[in-house]
Amino acid sequence: MKTSTPETGRIRMRPSAVSLLFGVNLALAAALVSLVLVAPWLHGAAANPSRWSRLFLLFGEDAAVRRTALAAAMGLVVTACVFFRAPAPVKPAAPAKTTRPHIAPPNVVGA
Numbered sequence: 001m002k003t004s005t006p007e008t009g010r011i012r013m014r015p016s017a018v019s020l021l022f023g024v025n026l027a028l029a030a031a032l033v034s035l036v037l038v039a040p041w042l043h044g045a046a047a048n049p050s051r052w053s054r055l056f057l058l059f060g061e062d063a064a065v066r067r068t069a070l071a072a073a074m075g076l077v078v079t080a081c082v083f084f085r086a087p088a089p090v091k092p093a094a095p096a097k098t099t100r101p102h103i104a105p106p107n108v109v110g111a
Helices: 015-042 051-061 063-083
Strands: 002-004 011-013
Touching: 015 051, 015 063, 051 063
Parallel strands: none
Antiparallel strands: 002 011
């Protein structure tokens, strides 16, 4: 999955692993946002309090948890875009211009 390049010491990952991690980060961010949006309606639906209903109650009633979840979702999206985006295709380099070397006039003092 990972390969190391000796000249730079950086770790390169296969494109499939990078796209998988990108998708996982975006899916987790979407799950957090949907939990924040849906939890207020779901926490009162269960008569028997279970683990899931306690989780929905926490997300449905606590503003600090909702804000933290939204901030974490934004952080996951930024992480996905910064670290796991697909590399841009390499464009061929433009041919170098052939220019004359700069020659100073004979009556100018300079470096």
